[in-house]
Amino acid sequence: xxxxxxxxxxxxxxxxxxxxxxxxxxxxxxxxxxxxxxxxxxxxxxxxxxxxxxxxxxxxxxxxxxxxxxxxxxxxxxxxxxxxxxxxxxxxxxxxxxxxxxxxxxxxxxxxxxxxxxxxxxxxxxxxxxxxxxxxxxxxxxxxxxxxxxxxxxxxxxxxxxxxxxxxxxxxxxxxxxxxxxxxxxxxxxxxxxxxxxxxxxxxxxxxxxxxxxxxxxxxxxxxxxxxxxxxxxxxxxx
Amino acid sequence: xxxxxxxxxxxxxxxxxxxxxxxxxxxxxxxxxxxxxxxxxxxxxxxxxxxxxxxxxxxxxxxxxxxxxxxxxxxxxxxxxxxxxxxxxxxxxxxxxxxxxxxxxxxxxxxxxxxxxxxxxxxxxxxxxxxxxxxxxxxxxxxxxxxxxxxxxxxxxxxxxxxxxxxxxxxxxxxxxxxxxxxxxxxxxxxxxxxxxxxxxxxxxxxxxxxxxxxxxxxxxxxxxxxxxxxxxxxxxxx
Numbered sequence: 001x002x003x004x005x006x007x008x009x010x011x012x013x014x015x016x017x018x019x020x021x022x023x024x025x026x027x028x029x030x031x032x033x034x035x036x037x038x039x040x041x042x043x044x045x046x047x048x049x050x051x052x053x054x055x056x057x058x059x060x061x062x063x064x065x066x067x068x069x070x071x072x073x074x075x076x077x078x079x080x081x082x083x084x085x086x087x088x089x090x091x092x093x094x095x096x097x098x099x100x101x102x103x104x105x106x107x108x109x110x111x112x113x114x115x116x117x118x119x120x121x122x123x124x125x126x127x128x129x130x131x132x133x134x135x136x137x138x139x140x141x142x143x144x145x146x147x148x149x150x151x152x153x154x155x156x157x158x159x160x161x162x163x164x165x166x167x168x169x170x171x172x173x174x175x176x177x178x179x180x181x182x183x184x185x186x187x188x189x190x191x192x193x194x195x196x197x198x199x200x201x202x203x204x205x206x207x208x209x210x211x212x213x214x215x216x217x218x219x220x221x222x223x224x225x226x227x228x229x230x231x232x233x234x235x236x237x238x239x
Numbered sequence: 240x241x242x243x244x245x246x247x248x249x250x251x252x253x254x255x256x257x258x259x260x261x262x263x264x265x266x267x268x269x270x271x272x273x274x275x276x277x278x279x280x281x282x283x284x285x286x287x288x289x290x291x292x293x294x295x296x297x298x299x300x301x302x303x304x305x306x307x308x309x310x311x312x313x314x315x316x317x318x319x320x321x322x323x324x325x326x327x328x329x330x331x332x333x334x335x336x337x338x339x340x341x342x343x344x345x346x347x348x349x350x351x352x353x354x355x356x357x358x359x360x361x362x363x364x365x366x367x368x369x370x371x372x373x374x375x376x377x378x379x380x381x382x383x384x385x386x387x388x389x390x391x392x393x394x395x396x397x398x399x400x401x402x403x404x405x406x407x408x409x410x411x412x413x414x415x416x417x418x419x420x421x422x423x424x425x426x427x428x429x430x431x432x433x434x435x436x437x438x439x440x441x442x443x444x445x446x447x448x449x450x451x452x453x454x455x456x457x458x459x460x461x462x463x464x465x466x467x468x469x470x471x472x473x474x475x476x477x478x
């Protein structure tokens with residue numbers, strides 16, 4: 001086997017207001033500066049991140065390819081891997097937070113393992129883990145299930161099935177929504193869930209207006225809507 | 240309401256060989272230096288971490304209380320919260336990695352929310368998330384389920400039910416074992432799982448001998464035992 005490149009999974013900040021080096025270890029800098037090939041969810045935001053991070057090379061000298069929901073064929077992903085098979089290392093960058101989790105970065109990683117390419121994850125902010133840490137929910141058993149259906153009937157069905165699993169398996173259930181639909185989801189949660197179920201709302205994690213609170217559904221009903229409108233939010237339900 | 244303290248969830252390194260500031264953002268230093276009260280899983284390892292981190296105050300001036308599997312009564316946890324209700328801030332430190340996830344730190348956090356105390360999670364290494372990032376498994380839906388039963392019959396039953404869930408819900412299933420039983424677990428996995436199931440083995444994450452590889456069970460059977468004996472390892476299965 002010839003010398004292959006390595007894939008580095010490079011986290012970036014979650015909140016726009018965050019200074020890059022307040023949420024990433026300084027040692028990530030050295031890795032970032034060693035790379036000139038990036039597989040990214042969005043070129044514009046990856047460029048902005050690298051520039052804020054103070055990358056040493058001129059951004060114009062760096063090569064970017066996009067891997068996102070518009071990447072349709074596995075041949076495209078194969079093509080992105082080609083330079084790495086040939087010995088060039090690459091960084092994978094998501095729109096926000098850690099790549100490979102709740103984003104399409106996992107596709108290139110899966111293919112990399114099939115080709116015997118080493119994948120190295122770097123430390124950075126994961127809103128899922130940060131929300132779990134600050135929630136008081138059951139960290140011994142938890143699921144991240146992504147987005148909740150949008151249509152009313154399906155949504156309440158899904159919420160009920162998540163609550164059932166939380167009860168039966170004592171497993172915390174983590175989910176998200178497009179920020180502009182957060183209020184609608186919260187309303188559905190308060191209508192659908194049992195009064196004793198514990199619900200964590202974690203908005204703008206690491207940001208200046210970070211808001212993390214766990215209350216029973218009963219308490220949330222009395223307290224009213226938290227400040228989650230159009231703000232990136234993680235929801236966790238548990239018993 | 241009087242001025243209450245804040246609880247900071249303070250990650251520490253996963254691997255013994257890691258330099259503290261290679262895996263933690265520099266901004267955590269300021270938070271650590273502002274605290275003199277720590278709720279920790281193990282006093283000895285928390286002291287070692289703070290000393291390696293270069294905490295400014297003398298370690299002997301800091302107050303530590305242990306919260307772990309020996310903390311039996313909720314009155315004990317109430318007592319730990321008392322200084323925080325009275326205005327003193329606290330740091331929560333786990334034996335390794337991020338606190339509140341797969342450790343008893345969640346108990347104090349749950350109680351804190353009931354008392355209206357703010358909980359702030361800081362960025363650091365989570366072996367669960369780092370393993371997911373580098374696995375190529377489905378990051379859109381995944382479960383962490385903790386430890387696998389030790390007895391043969393229960394263990395293979397549990398492995399089968401995890402595989403069933405991975406197949407039916409396309410949900411990656413993450414689990415762990417006491418390091419000295421890793422080889423036994425791996426043997427059971429290779430015996431029990433279907434040949435096509437994908438299995439990730441992630442050992443010594445962030446450490447000098449980091450080993451992360453995803454193969455089908457069929458490929459693992461041909462490859463043989465990975466270097467996981469007595470090394471902290473995350474297992475992930477998926478389709």
